[in-house]
Amino acid sequence: MELIIDITLLTFLGLTALAINRIDKLFCIIMLSGIYSLLCASLFVSMDAVDVAFTEAAVGTGIATVLLLSTIGATDTQQRSAPQRPLFALLVVCATGAILVYGTMDMPAFGDPDAPIHHHVAPRYLEMSQQEVGSDNIVTSILSSYRGFDTLGETVVIFTAGLSVVGLIGFRGMQKFGDRQRAAGITQDDMGKHLVLRIVIKMFIPLILLFALYVQFHGDFGPGGGFQAGVIFASGFIFYTLMFGLDAAMRVVSPRTLSYIAALGVLTYGGVGITTLLMGGNFLDYNVLRPDPLQGQHLGIFLIELGVGTTVFSIMVLIFFAFSSRKGLRQ
Amino acid sequence: MNIGAHYNYWVAIFLMMTGFYVVITHGNLIKKLIGLNLFTTSVFILYISLAKVKGGTAPIIAPGIEVYSNPLPHVLILTAIVVGVATTAVGLALVLLIYDRYGTIEEDEIRLKDDSL
CATH class of the missing domain: 1.10.287 (Helix Hairpins)
Incomplete structure (x- = not known):
């Protein structure tokens, strides 16, 4: 089947x-x-x-x-x-x-439990992660604890990509979007006129944001974590922007605030690493954060997932703002 | 030979080659980027196929379950997806700037304008 x-x-x-x-x-x-x-x-x-x-x-x-x-x-x-x-x-x-295709000929069959990939570090992650990290979801424990370095790098890549988009498209043009629209006599986007859409989206947005928070904080126990939560939280904002226009969305959270939040997320992640160094451990070794290593792991994962979530959220919204602010430019 | 044993890999290769074909034959920059996305996604599928263990379940520890799929490729691909969309966004921003400068997103028309300078 x-x-x-x-x-x-x-x-x-x-x-x-x-x-x-x-x-x-x-x-x-x-x-x-x-x-x-x-x-x-x-x-x-x-x-x-x-x-x-x-x-x-x-x-x-x-x-x-x-x-x-x-x-x-x-x-x-x-x-x-x-x-x-x-x-x-x-x-x-x-x-x-x-x-x-010729290269796949001597690859292990699909789903083969004896494939080499399943006999390297994976068994250790599966067996020891609950004693060492204490999180039921092994993907989360690898992502944020065993391979915390990688994830820090990836968060920085996302941050850099966001900066590049904003740098390419222009921060100032984005902030003056509202002025431009008012000068052109546009008060609201077309979508805002649809009554049914407006009411349905108004009902949906709090649920989306709540779900994002659930995904963020439940990542230890079920599927989810900072990356997914950040994207879902951002999609709530994107929904709002599509419905009520960029100008209204920028009044809720301005591009400048978003850029601060994004930097704060990366700083939280790196800061946890520095803190563990100062407390006598290795970089991103959460065991030293609390007297009980498992509690330390829990706190460390919580903090860095929060950092990832805020960075991903703010960069996604910032990129979306940058793209939509182009709309009024050419008219 | 059992087709099911390698079907995933072959489809991943097929998707990768379709993406490759789109990137090299089509001059439209947005279509090129979508082709590049097909290419990346095929790599994701290959990795996740490698992680699957027959009879296993998702790697979330639960009582009474013995066999789990390999969680490591999942972690690698999870972050790769988010990084992928962020880099696609940079590509699209460049497309917007090219459109501003040249008034087109077709590669051959851009090249014509470059030559006439």
Whole structure:
């Protein structure tokens, strides 16, 4: 049964990818890529990667689609050029694919418990994580404790990407968006006029934010954590912006505040590392934070997940603000 | 040979090659970025396929469950997804700037304008 679901989802993924290649209306392509992400998320659930599925569903179908849509909103909605040298490209792609398929021939079968990947560090994580870290969700304990360095690096990458987007698109233009709109005589976006949408979204936003908080603080015990919570919290704000306009959203939280929050998140993460150093442990060794190592781990994970969550949330909203502030610019 | 044993890897390769094809043949910058996303996602699928253990469940410790899938690739991919969307956002910001400067997001038209300078 599991295998049938797996094969069906994979086949659908292949078909969606082919459709993305064939269609030249960018709007349709973006919708298809949203569907593709959702299929991916389902596939990840069927392969036991619930945390990953969670992230893919929130990021791929939510944030990425919204960003792509705001880009075509500010540029062009139609692909105008025909594929260049398709036969040559097909040849290159088939040759590369054939080599890669040849490479899979001596790979262990799918789901094989004796595969080398399952005999390196993974058994230790599975057996010892509850005694050493104390979190039921092993993905969380690896993410924030065993491999805390990686996660710090990734948080910094997200922070840097956010800074780059803001640097490329311009901070000041973003802040003056409201003035520009008022000068052009636009008071509210079109969507705000739909009564049903407005009421439904008003009811939904608190629930989304509450759910994000649940995901943030329940990450130790179930699927979830800072990354997912940050993205879900951000999607609540994006919902609000889509409905009531960028100007209103920026009055709730200004781009400047967001940039401070983002920096604060990274600082929290790094600060925990420095604190553990000062308390006599290694960098990001949470055991020394409290007299009881398990309590120390708990506190450390709580703090760094909070740092990750706030950084991801504020960077995602900041990127979205930066993209939507382009809309009024060209009119 | 058992098809189910390698089907996941082959589809991952197929998706990766489709993404690759989209990136090299299509001149539209947004479509190129979506192709790049297909490419990245195929790597995610490959990693998660490697992590699966037959008969296992999600790696959240619960009483009475013995076999868990490998949590390590999950961690790597989880962060990779969020980093992926952040870098895509940087790409899209560059596309917006290119559109400002050239008035188009088609590669050949951009090249024509560059040549005529």
